[in-house]
Amino acid sequence: LVSLLSKKGKNVRFGIHPVAGRMAGQLNVLLAEAGVPYDVVLEMEEINDDFPETDLVLVIGANDTVNSAAEEDPNSIIAGMPVLRVWNSKQVVVMKRSLGVGYAAVDNPIFFKENTGMLLGDAKKTCDELLAKTITHYSS
Numbered sequence: 001l002v003s004l005l006s007k008k009g010k011n012v013r014f015g016i017h018p019v020a021g022r023m024a025g026q027l028n029v030l031l032a033e034a035g036v037p038y039d040v041v042l043e044m045e046e047i048n049d050d051f052p053e054t055d056l057v058l059v060i061g062a063n064d065t066v067n068s069a070a071e072e073d074p075n076s077i078i079a080g081m082p083v084l085r086v087w088n089s090k091q092v093v094v095m096k097r098s099l100g101v102g103y104a105a106v107d108n109p110i111f112f113k114e115n116t117g118m119l120l121g122d123a124k125k126t127c128d129e130l131l132a133k134t135i136t137h138y139s140s
Helices: 002-007 026-033 044-053 123-139
Strands: 014-016 041-043 056-060 091-096 116-120
Touching (some): 014 026, 026 041, 091 123
Parallel strands (some): 014 041, 056 091
């Protein structure tokens, strides 16, 4: 999907939260193993300011690391936690198995924002279907 979109002139990047995954750095390793070029993998501090100029953010499996309550709700138990500010982009698609809460057990307000669409299901299967639809779109 990254390769196809890049060939079509789309600026595809990966934003990584410092504590995403089961241990720090895990997602960086997984992306490297998947062959994702290192120069499109950005740390949270590198990408957060870019979200207002971003057309689409695809969030795969994240919850707490993209939870706007950390910045918008001073009474939240995650208030002040650094997060990827994906909700500032023009459109967000969140891929998750369910609308369930993350590790912090806090509801995520971005799931209900007007610029967010939820794509529930298995991430691998959903990404494969998204790739197939994208190939079809660019083939016609």
